[in-house]
Structure formats: structure tokens, C-alpha cells
Amino acid sequence: MKDQIQRRRFIKQSLAAGGSMFFMANLTSLKAEKKIKNILANETLQTIHNLRTIHGNFSKKNLTHDQIRDIVDATVQAANSSNIQTYSIIVVKDRQKMQNVCGYQGGCMLVFCADHNRIHRSAKYLGYSYHSDNIINFVTATMNTMLAAQTAVIAAKSMGIDSLLTNGLHRGDMDRVWKILNLPEKNCFPLIALILGYPTEEPVYNKGRLGGVGVVHHETYHSLTEEDLDEITAAYDDHSTHLALNPDWDKQGFSHYQDWLYRDWLDEASNPINQETQMFQLLKRSGYVDLQNES
Amino acid sequence: MKDQIQRRRFIKQSLAAGGSMFFMANLTSLKAEKKIKNILANETLQTIHNLRTIHGNFSKKNLTHDQIRDIVDATVQAANSSNIQTYSIIVVKDRQKMQNVCGYQGGCMLVFCADHNRIHRSAKYLGYSYHSDNIINFVTATMNTMLAAQTAVIAAKSMGIDSLLTNGLHRGDMDRVWKILNLPEKNCFPLIALILGYPTEEPVYNKGRLGGVGVVHHETYHSLTEEDLDEITAAYDDHSTHLALNPDWDKQGFSHYQDWLYRDWLDEASNPINQETQMFQLLKRSGYVDLQNES
Numbered sequence: 001m002k003d004q005i006q007r008r009r010f011i012k013q014s015l016a017a018g019g020s021m022f023f024m025a026n027l028t029s030l031k032a033e034k035k036i037k038n039i040l041a042n043e044t045l046q047t048i049h050n051l052r053t054i055h056g057n058f059s060k061k062n063l064t065h066d067q068i069r070d071i072v073d074a075t076v077q078a079a080n081s082s083n084i085q086t087y088s089i090i091v092v093k094d095r096q097k098m099q100n101v102c103g104y105q106g107g108c109m110l111v112f113c114a115d116h117n118r119i120h121r122s123a124k125y126l127g128y129s130y131h132s133d134n135i136i137n138f139v140t141a142t143m144n145t146m147l148a149a150q151t152a153v154i155a156a157k158s159m160g161i162d163s164l165l166t167n168g169l170h171r172g173d174m175d176r177v178w179k180i181l182n183l184p185e186k187n188c189f190p191l192i193a194l195i196l197g198y199p200t201e202e203p204v205y206n207k208g209r210l211g212g213v214g215v216v217h218h219e220t221y222h223s224l225t226e227e228d229l230d231e232i233t234a235a236y237d238d239h240s241t242h243l244a245l246n247p248d249w250d251k252q253g254f255s256h257y258q259d260w261l262y263r264d265w266l267d268e269a270s271n272p273i274n275q276e277t278q279m280f281q282l283l284k285r286s287g288y289v290d291l292q293n294e295s
Numbered sequence: 296m297k298d299q300i301q302r303r304r305f306i307k308q309s310l311a312a313g314g315s316m317f318f319m320a321n322l323t324s325l326k327a328e329k330k331i332k333n334i335l336a337n338e339t340l341q342t343i344h345n346l347r348t349i350h351g352n353f354s355k356k357n358l359t360h361d362q363i364r365d366i367v368d369a370t371v372q373a374a375n376s377s378n379i380q381t382y383s384i385i386v387v388k389d390r391q392k393m394q395n396v397c398g399y400q401g402g403c404m405l406v407f408c409a410d411h412n413r414i415h416r417s418a419k420y421l422g423y424s425y426h427s428d429n430i431i432n433f434v435t436a437t438m439n440t441m442l443a444a445q446t447a448v449i450a451a452k453s454m455g456i457d458s459l460l461t462n463g464l465h466r467g468d469m470d471r472v473w474k475i476l477n478l479p480e481k482n483c484f485p486l487i488a489l490i491l492g493y494p495t496e497e498p499v500y501n502k503g504r505l506g507g508v509g510v511v512h513h514e515t516y517h518s519l520t521e522e523d524l525d526e527i528t529a530a531y532d533d534h535s536t537h538l539a540l541n542p543d544w545d546k547q548g549f550s551h552y553q554d555w556l557y558r559d560w561l562d563e564a565s566n567p568i569n570q571e572t573q574m575f576q577l578l579k580r581s582g583y584v585d586l587q588n589e590s
Binding site for chain 1: 305320332336337338339340342343344346348365367368369371372374375376377378379380382383384385386387389390392410411413416417418420422423425426427428429430431433434435437438441442444445446448450451452453458460462475476477478479483486487504505506509510511512513514515516518519521524527528538539540551553554556557558560561568569570571574575578585586
């Protein structure tokens, strides 16, 4: 009991010392207290635990030149294979362009592309041949690119700047992204748009995450049992976890959150079956698919 | 001049206040001073600018249970599409297993896999059909996975723990990774191994990165000119940038670092041409390639 009171005091102090809405939302659960312990461990863990996605409500405030420079300088520090940085980052300040590329706009957009063009051009310039025409190069470049993208997200958050990572650029006619950004058709593929900025209103809580069975495995992969599936279902159904995209699933008559998720959200229409996807066609055009010349 | 002296004093103070070898290596360049300015901006940017890759020399010291828990708790905070976390993280403490999976070992290994099995199982358990049999799901899951992986890297570094992100698990017979970790053949693909731990010796400097032309573009993609290619070649050749994997390229008779890079490092042997790659075959087996049943 005394221990509990001390913990409460601890939490209150952390709130006084600059706590965010994140603390408020989860204050009741033990899990939250564990998180708060982490958060207090160091500023970087605090930054990571305060990460949140802002959707349609970025303010009109733009990022400054210095902020963008500091974020980009941090971004390229991410590890990458052979230190050849097989990515390109397109910095976009034009809000209409942001909207056209990914359907959102904010204080700045960084478009992250897997890209071997610099390597191709440099190699040729020095008289060497180089190719990147297979899936290995695409997967490796995608990994390099996304390590950089998350570094940008965390760097921005540490500077008080919120973010939205969106694959909106993969919706609709994807080729528009090449056209709007003047991307090379070959050896380049746009992966994700990062909108940076400030929200017009503070979210009431941050989304939760699954962090146990089904996500984290020990020594070998653990196949889910029925008990595990019940546990996962219950975790999504527990409103205090904030795992749900749609917090009103029960008011809308669903027995479980995941009923809404599988029936209304992850619908098959947006996930073509028995036909080649636009993404695969464009990946073939980029040269990042094995033997694409024969297909 | 007075300004310069003040800057030097500033740098000396920052060194006294806990600077690492990173500062020492770059102390002379203006770029480094800009970096130091960033580093002082907040702890998270400092953490990011101090990131470094440790290769063969992790010490025998293992991560504690609490350290691993704190890193994993931070890791899952990364943004992900539809909050369905289409990844699995295998925590491996067995050093021989680390070695067999990726060719390295350290204080702990996290293997990050794109994975839709939890979603498939949960959907089926609740009576829904769900499929992930195309490249869109693979690319989206890979992006989610890598956002989490870099969050782990930065969280660990903030706790004084260094890292190695390696695609060593894609070398040799890749199917061994499925066997060793008991991964599902379908709807799961191992992407990267993250070794965490402590180095036996401090690196003398941190690797540099290109952060300008060819990497960062403004508003639209900029195709490299000959002037740009000269600038990039010179940047790699400048020993003070620490961009080179092999700092002795000139002693070994190469005119430019990139001569070594394209001739001796990025050799074609490790990058098959005109034949289907093992990775593509295994991606097809996983179901993550469009219309894989027809090929």
C-alpha cells in the first residue's frame, strides 16, 4: 500500500515535470506504470513512448529550414548496408503537392524511396557496371530506407514535432507519385510519406500496442494456441488498451473489436486477389523483381 | 574570431559533459560543429548521432531480462498500418543460435520478421477469411517491421547498448533461418537480425553519411549532373568524412574509394543476374508474391 502511494506520487511528479496526455490516458493500469518507469529512464525512451500518429488535423504551421535540416541530418545516421545509402528522401514543402502525393498535408513532407540510381550513376561514371535488378536489392534498400524513416520520426518527436507515416502514396493511381515527384522509372520505388507538423488538437490518448504473445517470441517462433487467441481477442476488446482503430466497435453492435476489424476494415476490396497488383507491376517496371524481363 | 573561440569552448564543455569518441574524430570540420550543435539540442538527437554499428567484437556480457523488456516495450511503439502489427520479433539469448542464424553473436538477438500469421489465425478463429497473398502485404509488413527495428536500435542506444543490424540471415542457405527459429513457411518472412550488446573496444570514429545531393532532394527528384557525381566521388575520397568501409583504399592502390567499392566490394557474385534468387523463391513460398501459384 505504501509502495502504491509512493508510485502515485512518482507519477504525479512526472506529470508535473512535463507529462503529456499519454500519462493521463493510461494512469490506471499497471502496464502504464511500467511504461512510466521506462519513460523516466531517459529522454529517448520517453520520446519513443510518446510517439503518436496525427491524421487529418495538422495545423497550418510549417517546419523551419533549421528544423528540416536537423531532422534530415539525424535521419541519415541510421545504419545501412555497405554504407551506400540506397535511398532518396524528397523534402516537400508545397502543401498541395503533399495532398496529391499521399492524401494528407502538414508542416513538411519527406517521401522515402528505395533508390539505387546514385549507385548506378556513380559506378558508370567511374567505369564500372552495377546492377540492382532483383528482389534482394529491393528488400535490402527498403530496409535501409525504413530505418532512416523511423529515425526521422523519433528525431522530429524529440523536437516536439508530430508525424504521420502513410502509405497513401500506394493508393489510387500510384504512377502519379512518379509524375509529381519526377522519380526515375528504373531502380527507384517510393515507399512511404512522412508528414511532419503540429496537431490542431491534442489526442486524448495514444494508441496501444500488443507486446506479448503473437508479437514477441522467445528463442523460437511460438504458434498461437486457442488460449492465446482468446487472450489477443480480449486485449483488443479491452478499451483501456486503446488498441482499437475504432473505439466505438461495441456501440456499433460488434461482439469483438476484431469483428469490426476483419469485416469492415481489412476488406478484400483493397487487397486484390487472383490478379496482379499495381504495386507488383510498378516493381517490375522499376527492375526490382527477379527476371522481370521475362514476365 | 571571438565567435570561433566561443564555439571551441562550447565544444570543450560538451566533451567534458560526457562526449564520446564521435566528437573527437570530427572535431576539426565545420560539419562536425553543426552536428555538435544538434547533439546538444536534446538527448534523443545526441543518441541518434552517436549510433554506430559494432561488427565482430561484442563482449561476452549479456543483456538483462529488464533491458530486453524495456527495449521490446519501446520497439512496439513504432507506428504501423491499421495497428495490426504485421511482424514478429524473436528474442534469442542462445549465442550459438545467433551465430547460426546471422553469423554474429552478442548480448541478445532480436530477429524481425514480416508476419501475418497472427492476423490469419485471429480472423479464422472469429470466422472471417483474410488473405495476405500479394506483394502489397509484404511491402507494408516489411515497412512496419523495420520501423519497429529502428526503434529498438535507438531505444537500446539510449540505454548504453550498441547494435548490429545484419541481413546475414539472407546469406547462405536461407531456409536454415526457418528451421532454426521454427518459422511458419507461409505468411512470414525473416527480414533482419539485430544483435545488441557491448563492444570489446570503442571504435575510433563513427562512420559518416552522405546527406546532400543524391540522397536529399527538394520538391522533386534531382537527377545527378557530372558536377554532382564529382562531388560525391570527392566526398567518399575525403578521409575526414569516414564514409569508406575500407579506409585503406588509397594505400591499396585505388584512385578513388568508389573504385574499391564497385570493383572489390559490390561484386556481382553476391548479386545473381539472369537467375531467380533464393530470396524470391522463398518469398513465393511465403505467399508474398503476386500470383505465385502460377509461376
